[in-house]
Amino acid sequence: MKNVPESRYIKVQPGCGIWAPAIRFYAGKFWIFFPTPDEGIYVTTADHPAGMWSEPRLLQAGKGLIDPCPLWDDDGQAYLVHAYAGSRAGIKHLLRVRPMAPDGSRLLGEGQIVYQNPQRHPTLEGPKFFKRYGWYYISAPAGGVENGWQVILRSRTVYGPYEDKIVLAQGETTINGPHQGALVDTPKGEWWFLHFQDAELYGRIVHLQPVRWENDWPLIGIEQDDLGVGRPVMSYRKPSEGSIIVPQTSDEFDQPQLGLQWQWFANHRDDWYSLATRPGWMRLFPQAAETNLHLQANFLLQKFPARSFAVETTMELFPKQSGEEAGLVVTGESPMMLGIRYDGSKNLVILRTGEKQEILADSISPAVKFCVRVQDGGLCSFSYAPNGDFIEVPHPVQARKGLWIGSKLGLYSLKRSAILAAGYADIDYFRFMK
Structure with missing residues (x-):
């Protein structure tokens, strides 16, 4: 559906x-x-x-x-x-x-x-x-x-x-x-x-x-x-029918449709993204930021796949207006977001945790890598690579569950107002690692 x-x-x-x-x-x-x-x-x-x-x-x-x-x-x-x-x-x-x-x-x-x-x-x-x-x-x-x-x-x-x-x-x-x-x-x-x-x-x-x-x-x-x-038992022989199929997690965005591991945070529109405009990349078109980002409909998310893991993504920002932003998000009681934002003259690396915002770097290129490592127990360590080597964000942040759902992670793309013309962000891949 x-x-x-x-x-x-x-x-x-x-x-x-x-x-x-x-x-x-x-x-x-x-x-x-x-x-x-x-x-x-x-x-x-x-x-x-x-x-x-x-x-x-x-x-x-x-x-x-x-x-x-x-x-x-x-x-x-x-x-x-x-x-x-x-x-x-x-x-x-x-x-x-x-x-x-x-x-x-x-x-x-x-x-x-x-x-x-x-x-x-x-x-x-x-x-x-x-x-x-x-x-x-x-x-x-x-x-x-x-x-x-x-x-x-x-x-x-x-x-x-x-x-x-x-x-x-x-x-x-x-x-x-x-x-x-x-x-x-x-x-x-x-x-x-x-x-x-x-x-x-x-x-x-x-x-x-x-x-x-x-x-x-x-x-x-x-x-x-x-x-x-x-x-209940933790392990047992599997049923005699059917083969083992591992659910998809990583995505190279080289297929004509999104994989079944992805979920929008609310009912979505097809014009929020494109997998055809730039082959091998997913293009995210920014949507107006909610006052409470916990209610941001166009978060593109998937469930945590393991107790501990890391995920890395590469993206490029092509903005038209000041305030356009894209990045990596971990949701729960409140979102944790590491992204790239255009301020009208240059690109910034921004960390959001709850209602707090912190500028981590400025005057970076529009292409950047983001990574989050999740420890057993949900402690999240973010890092970013504007020019090659990853730079660790100093303070890890604890992931927390949402209402009747667990924490999720994925991608976002925002702009300040729904009436503003906007650019887009291109995502090359979204890869999980141990």
Whole structure:
């Protein structure tokens, strides 16, 4: 999906946008149901998971409706389970199942609350709906993002009553909050549980756990306690299907489109950048700087790829007006930015940390290299090379997480005003190193 539905997402909306989606295959096509917690539940379809996906359609409007997942039953009836966002609806421990038209065109009523037990599971969200051997199952994370646990509900009827079982928790492991994901089965009959771990400034790290079934309950991980609660594993043999594919990080900007590792900070416009104007380079066109740069929509970012790493980029600034600027950015609670700025007569190297700005060098050439080294724990050391050798910025800065997301890093290009004609910045590469 190119952009998030609704016009307000042309602005950065911390903590908003698309929350937990569900993807399913039914009637010869792929379906994604997803929520935006302030607008409601959307659905989009495609013939192939790589797209093209249809324009998202608002299936059910409602503030606080989150984390939908469909189920098409054996008799052709369809249902949708969803949770509620405490921040919008004032409740966060209820799961509701609603009847749905089999073609996914509309919901057919309010349905029923199928589970609530705030004493046992004070937060219950992210439900996934499936059926196996006559049992209806709802898999749902409980207890909150950082330190929660995974719950399985099961019933012989779609509206319950459902019995519950905790199937995965941290225990004595280092994997906190091993929950919020989905059970999946392979063509060879293997079962796995895909989930995340909240790692603060490193974002949400994906894990894959082995699953076996016993007495029609899934047992997750390789060790269970006396109550059948599994413990997550850090390493395990991979599923028998599929090859190992390493996600892309570095970019030489020699392809006709941006790689999937890149994310804009808000809904973007195609005229923010070009990969065709100067082959082998990405051209960034500056956008007006927000008063609060934490809300700068045209930050082009990607997730931290490892606990410790370095990244280097080379860029050239071609300004038309004083105040045009481009550089390297690390986001979180507030952005940290190392860039080149034109002041009307010469180019400056500028370091921004929070609301502070520091001029590190002046009268440099329009071509400059920037680097940031991130230590385990997120301490960032910046450097720049205006003429060859890198010059270290004296004081490292601590990266911090954002709202419901980890810290990210990438590129930016700014100007002082939206009405001013502007130049551009050309980026040669963006390379990660150990």
